Amino acid sequence: MSLLHNLQIASSIAASSAALWRGTSAFYRKGVTQPEKTLTLYEFENCPYCRLVRLALTELHINVNIRPCPKGGKVWREEAKKIGGKAQFPLLVDENTDTVMYESTEIVQYLFNTYLGKVPNKWQPNNIKKMIAGGQVASAIRYGKGQAAKPSTQPKEPLTLYTFDSSPFGRLARERMCELELPYKSVNIGKEQAADMGPANRSWNRKPYFPAKGSKRETMQDELGHISSPYLVDPNTGTQMPESEAILAYLDKTYGK
Numbered sequence: 001m002s003l004l005h006n007l008q009i010a011s012s013i014a015a016s017s018a019a020l021w022r023g024t025s026a027f028y029r030k031g032v033t034q035p036e037k038t039l040t041l042y043e044f045e046n047c048p049y050c051r052l053v054r055l056a057l058t059e060l061h062i063n064v065n066i067r068p069c070p071k072g073g074k075v076w077r078e079e080a081k082k083i084g085g086k087a088q089f090p091l092l093v094d095e096n097t098d099t100v101m102y103e104s105t106e107i108v109q110y111l112f113n114t115y116l117g118k119v120p121n122k123w124q125p126n127n128i129k130k131m132i133a134g135g136q137v138a139s140a141i142r143y144g145k146g147q148a149a150k151p152s153t154q155p156k157e158p159l160t161l162y163t164f165d166s167s168p169f170g171r172l173a174r175e176r177m178c179e180l181e182l183p184y185k186s187v188n189i190g191k192e193q194a195a196d197m198g199p200a201n202r203s204w205n206r207k208p209y210f211p212a213k214g215s216k217r218e219t220m221q222d223e224l225g226h227i228s229s230p231y232l233v234d235p236n237t238g239t240q241m242p243e244s245e246a247i248l249a250y251l252d253k254t255y256g257k
Contacts, residue, residue, distance in 0.1 A: 005245045012168035015138035022055050022131060023165030026190035029061035032115050035096045038185065040065040042080040042091040044073075045146025045171070045178040048135030049104035050090040054165045055131065056108045056123065058190045060115055061216070065158065066186050068178040073149040075181040104132075146175030151257035152182065155236045159184040162220060162231040164191070169244040173230040176248050180255050189216050189229060 041057075041064050043050035057064050067076040069089055081087045084100055092107045093100050097114065101107055105128050112119040121127070161177065161184050163170030177184055191197060192212045211217035211227065221227050228242035237254065241247060 001245055005248075008172055009168055009244070011141060012171045015141040015171065016166045016168050018137040018141055019051070019055075019131070019134040019166065021166050022134070023051075023058040024167075024191055025059065026061035026164075026188070026192050027059045028112075028116050028120070029190075029192060031117070032060050032062065033117075035062065035094065035115065037095045038063055038065050039096075040067060040093040042067045042069050042076060042083075042093070043089050044068060044070045045175045046139050046142055046144075047089060047147075048132055048139045051135045051138070051165065052104040052128065052131055053090045053092065053107050053111075054186075055135075056111050057186075058165045058188050060111060061188055061190055061192075062111070062115060063185060063187050066174075066177075066184050068181050068183070070147055070149040070178050070181065073181050075149075075152075075154060076183070142171070142175070146171075146178040148179065149181055150179045152180040152255050153257060155182060155234070155255065157235045158182075159235070160187060160233040161185070162187045162189050162224075162233075163229045164189055167229040170230040172244045173232065173247045173251075176251050180251060182251070182255055187216065187220075189220060189227075192217065 039062065041053060043066065069077045069080055077087055080091050083093060084091045084102060088102050090104055090107060091102055099110065101110060105125055108123055108128065109119055112123055159182060161173060163174065163186060192215050195209055196217065211221055217227050224231065224240060226242055230244055230247055231242045232247045233240050239250065241250065
C-alpha cells in the first residue's frame, strides 16, 4: 500500500471519528420493513446533509441507488433538477410511495416513519443537529474529496458497491465514484453483531468469524466469497474486487479521462 494511500486512509479515519463513527451499525434492521423497490438518492459524498441521509440508511440497513451529483457535474444534476424542480441535494426518490423530497432532516424522518414505523429519539431533530455538526467537521477533514466532478466515461450499467457509511476505506471508493459521476447501488452492510466489529473477516475477540445468520454479510460471503468494505462489482467488465487502493486504480483506469 502506497504512502499516499495510507495518508488518505488516516484522513478518512479522522473524518469517521469526527462524526463519532455514526453510520457503522445497522441498529434498527430487525424492525425495518425493507422497500420492495430500491430507493434512489441524488447526492454528493462530501455534503454533510447528504451524509446524514446515508447514515440513516446504514442504520436502517436499506440499500439505495446512488446518483452522484458533484459540483460541476453534467451527468445526473440535470435529471435531478427535472425530477425535483431544482438542483438541491440530497434529493430522495422513493417509487414505493411515489415520494420525491428534499431537506435532509425531513428525508430522515420520512425514512424512519415509513420503514421502521417510528423515529427513535436518537434521530429526533434536536439530536440531528449534532450529527450535522459532526458531519461538517468530517467534510472539512476530507475537503476537496468527493465534491467536484472529474471528466469520465459513463458505464452502460450501474455498478454495485458493498459498504457502510462510516467505513474509512469505503469512503475513499465512494468519493472517487462521486467525482467520476458513476451511478451505483450501495449495498449497506452495516455491522449487525459484536463479532462484526474490527477488520473484515476477522473477529475482534480472535475467535473464528461467522457472519450473522440470514444477514447481508452472510449473503455477501455466500455469493462473493468475501466480506469487505468496500467491495466493488462492475457488471460492465465482469470485475469483482475488494481493497480501496485497487478499486481507486481500477475506477481511474476504466472510467477516468
